[in-house]
Each structure stands twice: as C-alpha cells, then as structure tokens.
Amino acid sequence: MTDQVIAGTDLTRLRELNSLTIVSALRDQPPATVTELAKLTGLSRPAVDVIAQGLVTGGWATVVEPDGSSVVGRPARRYRFRASAGHVIGVDVGAHKILALLADLDGTVVHTARRSVAADANASERLAALDDVLAVCLSESGKTAQDIWAVTAGVTGPVDATGKTTLFAVLPGWQTVDLAAHLSNRFTCPIIVENDCKLAALAERWQGSARDANDIVFLLAGMRMGAGLIIDGVLRRGFGGAAGEIGALKAVRWLSAPAHLQGCPGVPTTVGPDDAAAWTFNAARDGNRDARAAVNRYVKDIAVGTAALVLALDPQVVVFGGGFSRSADLVLDPLRRELQKLCLRVPDVRASTLGADSVALGALRLALNEVDRRLFTVGLSAPPAAPRREESPAQSNEVAGTKV
Amino acid sequence: MTDQVIAGTDLTRLRELNSLTIVSALRDQPPATVTELAKLTGLSRPAVDVIAQGLVTGGWATVVEPDGSSVVGRPARRYRFRASAGHVIGVDVGAHKILALLADLDGTVVHTARRSVAADANASERLAALDDVLAVCLSESGKTAQDIWAVTAGVTGPVDATGKTTLFAVLPGWQTVDLAAHLSNRFTCPIIVENDCKLAALAERWQGSARDANDIVFLLAGMRMGAGLIIDGVLRRGFGGAAGEIGALKAVRWLSAPAHLQGCPGVPTTVGPDDAAAWTFNAARDGNRDARAAVNRYVKDIAVGTAALVLALDPQVVVFGGGFSRSADLVLDPLRRELQKLCLRVPDVRASTLGADSVALGALRLALNEVDRRLFTVGLSAPPAAPRREESPAQSNEVAGTKV
DNA sequence: CGGACTTTGTAAACTCCATAGCAATATTGG
DNA sequence: CCAATATTGCTATGGAGTTTACAAAGTCCG
CATH class of the missing domain: 3.30.420.40 (ATPase, nucleotide binding domain)
Structure with missing residues (x-):
C-alpha cells in the first residue's frame, strides 16, 4: 500500500520496452523482415532496424541473409530469435516413469530422456533415477548443467510455495523429500517444483486441445x-x-x-x-x-x-x-x-x-515462463546467459502468472 | 495469434504512461508534493513538475497552495487528484430494497438513495422503483444523468456477458428483463449489470474484511x-x-x-x-x-x-x-x-x-473499474468528461479484470 | 533581528529515442 | 540492358527526461 511500486519510465527504459516488444514479435515464429516487424509492432522502420541490430550484437537474434525468394524488389534481410541462446528442462517425476525434456527458448524439444521406475521404488531410488535421467539428457544433448536457464519438475500431490509436498504425498517416502533442494545441488539456475495436474493443464493450453x-x-x-x-x-x-x-x-x-x-x-x-x-x-x-x-x-x-x-x-x-x-x-x-x-x-x-507427455511438457512451459519473467524484469541489456537462482525461494505463484 | 496486439511506444505515449503513473500515485490518498511524487514514481522532479502542471491544466488535478506547515525549507505546493471531475453510480436491485450510491472518482460516496420494494413486486414495479431511486439520487445530489461516467447494477442470479439473467432468475418476472437496455435509456455512459454475490465480494476486498x-x-x-x-x-x-x-x-x-x-x-x-x-x-x-x-x-x-x-x-x-x-x-x-x-x-x-450495503458498494467499485479501464486505454489527453457508451456491449469480463 | 540552512521552484544544457523523408542499393521482369 | 519495386542506410527534426545550477521562500538558531 505504501510503496505502490510504480515503474519510473526513463528514455532507456523505453528502448528496453521496445526491444522486448520486438523480441516478443520475433518469437512468434518465422524469421521476419524489418518492415514486417514495424508493421506488427507499430514502431517505425528505422527504430526497428536499430533495435534488431542491437539484438543481434547482443546475442538475442541472428540475421538470415536473403535467399532466393521470388518477390519483386530488393530482398529483405530477415531476423530470427536466437532460440538456441538458452535451454530449459522440464521433468515429470511420475509413479512409473521419469521423463525429462530439454528444449530451447522457443520451446522446441531438443532432447528427450525417459526411464522406467518401479511404482514402489522408495524416495532415494527415485531420486537416483531422476539424477540419472537428467545426466543422460544433458550429456546426450551436449549440454552441461550451466547451460540450463530453468528447471521445472512435476510431482504428484499438492505443492506448497516452498516446493514441498507437505499436505500429503502419493509417491512412497516422498513426504520428507525436498526436491527443489535436491535439484539445487545440480543446477545453479531457478528451480520450480509443481503439481503434475497443474503442469498438464498448462501443457494442454500451450500445445494441446x-x-x-x-x-x-x-x-x-x-x-x-x-x-x-x-x-x-x-x-x-x-x-x-x-x-x-x-x-x-x-x-x-x-x-x-x-x-x-x-x-x-x-x-x-x-x-x-x-x-x-x-x-x-x-x-x-x-x-x-x-x-x-x-x-x-x-x-x-x-x-x-x-x-x-x-x-x-x-x-x-x-x-x-x-x-x-x-x-x-x-x-x-x-x-x-x-x-x-x-x-x-x-x-x-x-x-x-498430449497423453502421457503432458506433465513434462507443462513443466517445460513453466520453466519457459520463468525465463520470460526474468527477461521482462531484467531486460535484454545483458547478453543471453543462464541466470543464477535468487536467494529467496522461487515464488511459484509469480511464475505461474504468465500467460500462455 | 496473428495480430499479437503490441503497443508501439512513441515518445508521446511515454508521456502518457508517465502521466498515468502520476495519476495513480496521486489517487492513493493525500495531496502530495512534487518531490514526494518523484520519490514515489522514480521520475525526476522536473519531469513530475511538468506532468503535474499538465494535469492541472487538463483538469485532472488541482493545486493545494501551502498552508502553515512547520517544516524546514520552503513550503511545497501540493497536488491533489480531482476526484470531483466525475461521478459513478452503483445500485443494488435487491429483493426487498433498492439502494443506489453515487460516488466521486475516489470512490467516496457523495449521496445515498434507498427505497423498499415488496419481495413479490413484479418486474415493472421493481423497474419503476429503480428509476425512482436513480432520479432521486441524481436530483438530491445536484447531478444529471450526463454527469455520470459509469453505472453498475447488481441483481440476483447469474449474469451472462450481455447483462441478462437468462439461466434462472430469482426476482419475480425477471427472466425477460434486459436491465442494461432499460438503463441505457436513462444514461449515455457505460452500463454494467452484474451478479450480486460477485459485487459483494468485490466490495469486501475493496473496503471490507x-x-x-x-x-x-x-x-x-x-x-x-x-x-x-x-x-x-x-x-x-x-x-x-x-x-x-x-x-x-x-x-x-x-x-x-x-x-x-x-x-x-x-x-x-x-x-x-x-x-x-x-x-x-x-x-x-x-x-x-x-x-x-x-x-x-x-x-x-x-x-x-x-x-x-x-x-x-x-x-x-x-x-x-x-x-x-x-x-x-x-x-x-x-x-x-x-x-x-x-x-x-x-x-x-x-x-x-459491510453488511447490507456490500452489493451497492461492489457495484460502485465495478463502475470505477470501468472508468479506470477507459483511463488507461484512452489516456489523459482529453479533459475529464463522461464517456459515451461504445456500440459493442460492455464485456463484463474485461471490466472485472482490474485489480482492487 | 539577521544570517545559515534547508527545501522548493524553474530554467538551461545535454542526452537519448523515435520519426520523417531522401538517397543509395539490389533484385525481378521485360 | 533498363525500368519498376522494395529494402536499406543516412541525416535532420522534434519530443521527453535527466542533470545541473541558481533563485525564492521559508525555518532555526545565535
């Protein structure tokens, strides 16, 4: 109430906002020309041009030189969002299986790793299997834990704000497991733990029915x-x-x-x-x-x-x-x-x-939401890099509050 | 999906945003000095000064000349949001009574009008009573229908997007009543019809427990x-x-x-x-x-x-x-x-x-939400005036989507 | 009562951003 | 090879906010 947090709007902030606008437009799929972006965003062509070039030098976008396209006039340079600048992991810690998906910033799945687990496996066995799946997923896709920008894990049972399943747990021995802490030992990026149903819902809205x-x-x-x-x-x-x-x-x-x-x-x-x-x-x-x-x-x-x-x-x-x-x-x-x-x-x-993959897909989406949230708060001034986890535990409610 | 509506951000738009920021800060209660507003919004003092003066000339704010305050330094001019620039009406069309509240843009109730209605009164009797209450409320507060910026009415039963209670109605003969249309004959401003429970909930969050x-x-x-x-x-x-x-x-x-x-x-x-x-x-x-x-x-x-x-x-x-x-x-x-x-x-x-007034209070809040929504889309460039209702029926879901 | 101090109000210089309009460039089609 | 067309690059223009500086208006204290 007292400090009604209001964004003081500087000139540089305006540039930042416009850059984010361009990035948003750029991410909605295909490589676009400056004029297309200008029309799409309402900005002028020169402005878009400067911003796009800034994004390229900043590492957020790449130039697609014109290929043999059959239109009249000088062929336009196209800009593409550099989705490969970062990657996220979504993992479903299920009763029978553990499924990890590794995707780029566009949400395109780059690698999949799966492993069956006995339904009655105890907590440490399940965690070991999780570690194994994550390690395989990273190594087979040629990535390290430092390349990952966000990790989301889906589990059964309601998850509280700290990422624990205290109310009740379905998986054997899971009451005392602090999955977020466990993953914190392997990743330095933000980690989110979320209920499987919620993640599957997210997936269904993202890519499902x-x-x-x-x-x-x-x-x-x-x-x-x-x-x-x-x-x-x-x-x-x-x-x-x-x-x-x-x-x-x-x-x-x-x-x-x-x-x-x-x-x-x-x-x-x-x-x-x-x-x-x-x-x-x-x-x-x-x-x-x-x-x-x-x-x-x-x-x-x-x-x-x-x-x-x-x-x-x-x-x-x-x-x-x-x-x-x-x-x-x-x-x-x-x-x-x-x-x-x-x-x-x-x-x-x-x-x-989406069937059985929905939970892992939703986890992916939530991880991407976290990346987006950072992007829109921190801005694009820094070159793309894996963010470090804040000291304060990730407030899942904030992360969830992103559309799409 | 295609036209991902993105705000092209012009320089004048930036001024508009900052003006809205100042207005928002100004509305959270007491008359504030330029330095206070600068600290609150993050803008520099000169910028706030220019904007505040613009708001005064635009009719959105008033100057409070310094009175005998005992602080060190030169006494500061204070700016106050001109809440009296516009008014809204919230009315509860209940089973036993009709209660109308007329408030300024701060939500301060300026006038109250109440009238008992028999529980078994038919629709036209109830509508006549409503008209009576509204007429009394306007005349006693020295206002005309053209001074009102938004009207919200609360009724029992679920209200659909067009403002009708088609699913089922509790009030006698209410199935066929188009309350929004009825009010449209008396007001040119936006009109919202909403379920009473929802309005009471809104009130309870606004001013209640x-x-x-x-x-x-x-x-x-x-x-x-x-x-x-x-x-x-x-x-x-x-x-x-x-x-x-x-x-x-x-x-x-x-x-x-x-x-x-x-x-x-x-x-x-x-x-x-x-x-x-x-x-x-x-x-x-x-x-x-x-x-x-x-x-x-x-x-x-x-x-x-x-x-x-x-x-x-x-x-x-x-x-x-x-x-x-x-x-x-x-x-x-x-x-x-x-x-x-x-x-x-x-x-x-x-x-x-809040007791029995909660529905009318919530109606007031929803009307204010509608005013705010307009403010934030149309901007402050035009002098304060009662908006005219758009041709398209008010989409209640959009109006509801305002915090506070 | 007067000077030091503090805070406000205002003007000028500067920086940054976006726009508009024009010239240069590259490609297609005849 | 030339005309038509669309894109790119460049410069001038204007608007907005920040910083800096200084005058104005009070209070506090000796």
Missing part, C-alpha cells in the same frame, strides 16, 4: 485423479498451492472411482493391478457388459467432482487427460451426459491430445 | 445462498458469468439450508417468513436448544458447498457475508470446524464488515 480457451478445467485421470485450473489464461495455484484438489471431499468419489475399473468382474487374474483399468476399457470397447457398467460407474463418480469444479469456475472447456485419456472415446459422452444433469451451463468436454 | 487478501471466497448468505470469487486480486466471472454457482449441485444443500432456520420448532406464528431466520438466530444466541440445533444444521449444509469452493480454489480467506452476516458470531466457529473436517488447508474464515 485447449489452445483456444482461457478458462480451463483439466482432469488428470489415472490411478489417481486430479485437476488443474487455468483461469483467464493463467495457471492458478491457489493461496497454498492446493487449488483443484476437490478430490479430497468425501462426497466426491474421486479416490474410489478407479476401483470400479480395477475391480470389474471378469478381469483376468494374470493382469496386474496397473493394467486392470486398461483391460476394462478394452473390454468395454469390445462390448463386454460388465466392463461397460464399470466404465459408467467410473464416469458417474468422476462427474460429481468435475461438476463441482465446473459450477465453481464456469470454464469454457473441460479437458480429460492423464493415462486414461487413451480411453476418452468411452468416457467423453457419458461424462457430457452427467455434466448436463449436474451443471447450469455445460462446457466443451474434450480429450487430451 | 478481506482487504489484505488476493484469493477470496465470498459467501452471500441469506434466504438465497451464493458465492463470489476473487482470484489473484481480480473478480472472476467464469466463461459464461456463472462462476461460484456451486449451489446448483444437488449434493450441495445450499438451496435447502435456510429452511432449517425458518422451520425451526418454536418460531412464533406471528413472525413472517422473512424474519423467521432472524428469530432463530436470536433464539440460538439466547440458548434455545432447538434454535442452536437448527443453526448447526444450517452451517453443516452450507459447509459442504463452501468446502467444495475452498478445495477447488484454495483461497486465503472465506468471508461470510449477506443478510445473515449479522449472526456471524453463531456461524463462524461451527463453520470453521466443519471446514476443518472437509478441507485440506483451512483458510481464514471471517465475517463481512
């Missing part, structure tokens, strides 16, 4: 059920990072919902508990009566919590994602019918298009 | 139960304007909750249905067993829906408001206990401090 929507309820459906909320284009974490945890309500039968699929009469004893749900979905698709009934009971159970979220937020889209999204063909229609019964205004119900 | 919080679930408790959501400091309406309508879920017993209070054994037959709840609260406060049990049943019923909202959003604060907030002393503790049972992380539970 909800690219057009600003108000999204994302369901991560698998052996555990969770939700991630995007409101007005921004991922919402809640005050304590526990937004979307509607499954904790007893009246919402999210905890027990998957049991209908696992306990379906007729599941062969040879099928392990992890594959039972898949078996039931397949059987339902083949017309098995019991399986269809089980799926319907499952949908009925998840619909109540979904309806609660829909009524609370009135979103434009509900995205059905997670492991079970492979069977979305069986779920979507009955889910729509249930929501019709329960809600005032039924949103679009769509299937996830 | 949730001033410190950015993530708020507000409960409007009365004969009808509703909620308004503020997330990250901004009122959230949802894609279709129906955010917070968790009461539509059958498992949430919000519809039937007040019946416990009305149907409490021992309510005298002389007490009308509207006052029965008050009687029960009073009886409970006096130790009446049946009344206490009724209150407890009531709290248990509203707690489920509240818990759903809390789990969905993980807010910092839950505010108990509306007509029943007078009896918050009986409700808050049991409500906290119930939430403790149902939620992961229990937020602060507080009573509203």
Whole structure:
C-alpha cells in the first residue's frame, strides 16, 4: 500500500520496452523482415532496424541473409530469435516413469530422456533415477548443467510455495523429500517444483486441445485423479498451492472411482493391478457388459467432482487427460451426459491430445515462463546467459502468472 | 495469434504512461508534493513538475497552495487528484430494497438513495422503483444523468456477458428483463449489470474484511445462498458469468439450508417468513436448544458447498457475508470446524464488515473499474468528461479484470 | 533581528529515442 | 540492358527526461 511500486519510465527504459516488444514479435515464429516487424509492432522502420541490430550484437537474434525468394524488389534481410541462446528442462517425476525434456527458448524439444521406475521404488531410488535421467539428457544433448536457464519438475500431490509436498504425498517416502533442494545441488539456475495436474493443464493450453480457451478445467485421470485450473489464461495455484484438489471431499468419489475399473468382474487374474483399468476399457470397447457398467460407474463418480469444479469456475472447456485419456472415446459422452444433469451451463468436454507427455511438457512451459519473467524484469541489456537462482525461494505463484 | 496486439511506444505515449503513473500515485490518498511524487514514481522532479502542471491544466488535478506547515525549507505546493471531475453510480436491485450510491472518482460516496420494494413486486414495479431511486439520487445530489461516467447494477442470479439473467432468475418476472437496455435509456455512459454475490465480494476486498487478501471466497448468505470469487486480486466471472454457482449441485444443500432456520420448532406464528431466520438466530444466541440445533444444521449444509469452493480454489480467506452476516458470531466457529473436517488447508474464515450495503458498494467499485479501464486505454489527453457508451456491449469480463 | 540552512521552484544544457523523408542499393521482369 | 519495386542506410527534426545550477521562500538558531 505504501510503496505502490510504480515503474519510473526513463528514455532507456523505453528502448528496453521496445526491444522486448520486438523480441516478443520475433518469437512468434518465422524469421521476419524489418518492415514486417514495424508493421506488427507499430514502431517505425528505422527504430526497428536499430533495435534488431542491437539484438543481434547482443546475442538475442541472428540475421538470415536473403535467399532466393521470388518477390519483386530488393530482398529483405530477415531476423530470427536466437532460440538456441538458452535451454530449459522440464521433468515429470511420475509413479512409473521419469521423463525429462530439454528444449530451447522457443520451446522446441531438443532432447528427450525417459526411464522406467518401479511404482514402489522408495524416495532415494527415485531420486537416483531422476539424477540419472537428467545426466543422460544433458550429456546426450551436449549440454552441461550451466547451460540450463530453468528447471521445472512435476510431482504428484499438492505443492506448497516452498516446493514441498507437505499436505500429503502419493509417491512412497516422498513426504520428507525436498526436491527443489535436491535439484539445487545440480543446477545453479531457478528451480520450480509443481503439481503434475497443474503442469498438464498448462501443457494442454500451450500445445494441446485447449489452445483456444482461457478458462480451463483439466482432469488428470489415472490411478489417481486430479485437476488443474487455468483461469483467464493463467495457471492458478491457489493461496497454498492446493487449488483443484476437490478430490479430497468425501462426497466426491474421486479416490474410489478407479476401483470400479480395477475391480470389474471378469478381469483376468494374470493382469496386474496397473493394467486392470486398461483391460476394462478394452473390454468395454469390445462390448463386454460388465466392463461397460464399470466404465459408467467410473464416469458417474468422476462427474460429481468435475461438476463441482465446473459450477465453481464456469470454464469454457473441460479437458480429460492423464493415462486414461487413451480411453476418452468411452468416457467423453457419458461424462457430457452427467455434466448436463449436474451443471447450469455445460462446457466443451474434450480429450487430451498430449497423453502421457503432458506433465513434462507443462513443466517445460513453466520453466519457459520463468525465463520470460526474468527477461521482462531484467531486460535484454545483458547478453543471453543462464541466470543464477535468487536467494529467496522461487515464488511459484509469480511464475505461474504468465500467460500462455 | 496473428495480430499479437503490441503497443508501439512513441515518445508521446511515454508521456502518457508517465502521466498515468502520476495519476495513480496521486489517487492513493493525500495531496502530495512534487518531490514526494518523484520519490514515489522514480521520475525526476522536473519531469513530475511538468506532468503535474499538465494535469492541472487538463483538469485532472488541482493545486493545494501551502498552508502553515512547520517544516524546514520552503513550503511545497501540493497536488491533489480531482476526484470531483466525475461521478459513478452503483445500485443494488435487491429483493426487498433498492439502494443506489453515487460516488466521486475516489470512490467516496457523495449521496445515498434507498427505497423498499415488496419481495413479490413484479418486474415493472421493481423497474419503476429503480428509476425512482436513480432520479432521486441524481436530483438530491445536484447531478444529471450526463454527469455520470459509469453505472453498475447488481441483481440476483447469474449474469451472462450481455447483462441478462437468462439461466434462472430469482426476482419475480425477471427472466425477460434486459436491465442494461432499460438503463441505457436513462444514461449515455457505460452500463454494467452484474451478479450480486460477485459485487459483494468485490466490495469486501475493496473496503471490507478481506482487504489484505488476493484469493477470496465470498459467501452471500441469506434466504438465497451464493458465492463470489476473487482470484489473484481480480473478480472472476467464469466463461459464461456463472462462476461460484456451486449451489446448483444437488449434493450441495445450499438451496435447502435456510429452511432449517425458518422451520425451526418454536418460531412464533406471528413472525413472517422473512424474519423467521432472524428469530432463530436470536433464539440460538439466547440458548434455545432447538434454535442452536437448527443453526448447526444450517452451517453443516452450507459447509459442504463452501468446502467444495475452498478445495477447488484454495483461497486465503472465506468471508461470510449477506443478510445473515449479522449472526456471524453463531456461524463462524461451527463453520470453521466443519471446514476443518472437509478441507485440506483451512483458510481464514471471517465475517463481512459491510453488511447490507456490500452489493451497492461492489457495484460502485465495478463502475470505477470501468472508468479506470477507459483511463488507461484512452489516456489523459482529453479533459475529464463522461464517456459515451461504445456500440459493442460492455464485456463484463474485461471490466472485472482490474485489480482492487 | 539577521544570517545559515534547508527545501522548493524553474530554467538551461545535454542526452537519448523515435520519426520523417531522401538517397543509395539490389533484385525481378521485360 | 533498363525500368519498376522494395529494402536499406543516412541525416535532420522534434519530443521527453535527466542533470545541473541558481533563485525564492521559508525555518532555526545565535
């Protein structure tokens, strides 16, 4: 209230803002000419020219000399955002697998590293596997930890502001794990730990089936059920990072919902508990009566919590994602019918298009958000380099508050 | 995606931005000296001086000549935001009353007009009463409709983007009423129609008991139960304007909750249905067993829906408001206990401090938001004057998206 | 009562940024 | 080879903010 932080706007600050404007325009894909950028940003051509050259000398952009393009007039030099100036890592620390994605500043995935983990592996085993995946991902892509500008890790369970899963943890022995601290020993850049559902929601809006929507309820459906909320284009974490945890309500039968699929009469004893749900979905698709009934009971159970979220937020889209999204063909229609019964205004119900990679992709996006946030606060005056982590712990709520 | 609207930043635009910065600083209360403003905004003294003088000549600020203040050095001229340059109206179209507030650009209420309406009055009677209240409010404060910069009206029931209550209406005969159109005949300025719960939530954050919080679930408790959501400091309406309508879920017993209070054994037959709840609260406060049990049943019923909202959003604060907030002393503790049972992380539970005026106050705030939005898009170059309504209907979601 | 001190108000010089308009340049098509 | 066309490069112009300097208007203290 007292120090209403207001940006004093200097002349140099204006240049900085315009530079950032050019960078923003440049990043929305293809190499652009000065005139295109001028038209796009509203700045004059000379101004854009000076700024673009400054970006090149600063290392933020590269020149694309004109190739044989078939237009009248002198061929224009094109400028391209130097996405390879930095890289980020997004990693999904899941129950069954660890998946790390390494991407450049455009979000283009450069390298992928995956490793299976036993569902009952203890915390230190899982952390060792994580280290292994990260090391492989770095070495195979020819990078070192110092080349990485931001790292985001996704885990199950609500994550508080300090990056810990104190409320409850699903992974064995995970209550006491401080993942952010663990990663801090390996990276000097900012590190963010976030709930898997929230990350998957972010991914779905970024590259998935909800690219057009600003108000999204994302369901991560698998052996555990969770939700991630995007409101007005921004991922919402809640005050304590526990937004979307509607499954904790007893009246919402999210905890027990998957049991209908696992306990379906007729599941062969040879099928392990992890594959039972898949078996039931397949059987339902083949017309098995019991399986269809089980799926319907499952949908009925998840619909109540979904309806609660829909009524609370009135979103434009509900995205059905997670492991079970492979069977979305069986779920979507009955889910729509249930929501019709329960809600005032039924949103679009769509299937996830990203599947099992969504959490890691969302982690990537959040890491990029962190990079963007720095860019827009620190500016472009310094040459591109991996930022050092601030002493104060990363405030996830701030990072999440970036559009796209 | 194509026209990523980017502000081309001209030199004059920079001046505009700095002027807006000064205005923002100026509005946060008391008349300030040039040096104070310079320190506050980061601009140099000469720059602030020029801008401040420009604001005075433009009609946006006034000079306060130094009075006998006992400080060392030359006494400083002070500048004050000219809040009286414009006025806005916020009006609550309630079931029992219509309350209109007229305020200046600082939000200081200049005039109040109130009128009782029968709960079963039909739509045209209610609209006539509204017209009457507005006319009285204007004439008694010596203003005309042309002096008003924005009008916001609060009604029960979810309001869609066009300002209509199509989903369902509580007021008799209100389904077909186009309140925005009705008001358009009387005012040329922007007109916003909004749900009462949402407005009350806004008020509570502005001047009520949730001033410190950015993530708020507000409960409007009365004969009808509703909620308004503020997330990250901004009122959230949802894609279709129906955010917070968790009461539509059958498992949430919000519809039937007040019946416990009305149907409490021992309510005298002389007490009308509207006052029965008050009687029960009073009886409970006096130790009446049946009344206490009724209150407890009531709290248990509203707690489920509240818990759903809390789990969905993980807010910092839950505010108990509306007509029943007078009896918050009986409700808050049991409500906290119930939430403790149902939620992961229990937020602060507080009573509203604004009472029955909260809806009209929130309407005022939303009207001011609209004025601010215009200010920040149109700029200060034009002298202060009542804006004319755009042809396109006011997009409430945009207006709501202003902090504070 | 007068001088020292402090703070405000104002003017001038300087720097920086963006714009506008013109000349030079490079490519295509005839 | 020349004309048409579009881009690039350059210079002059004007606007905005900062710094510096100095006069003006008070208070404090001897």
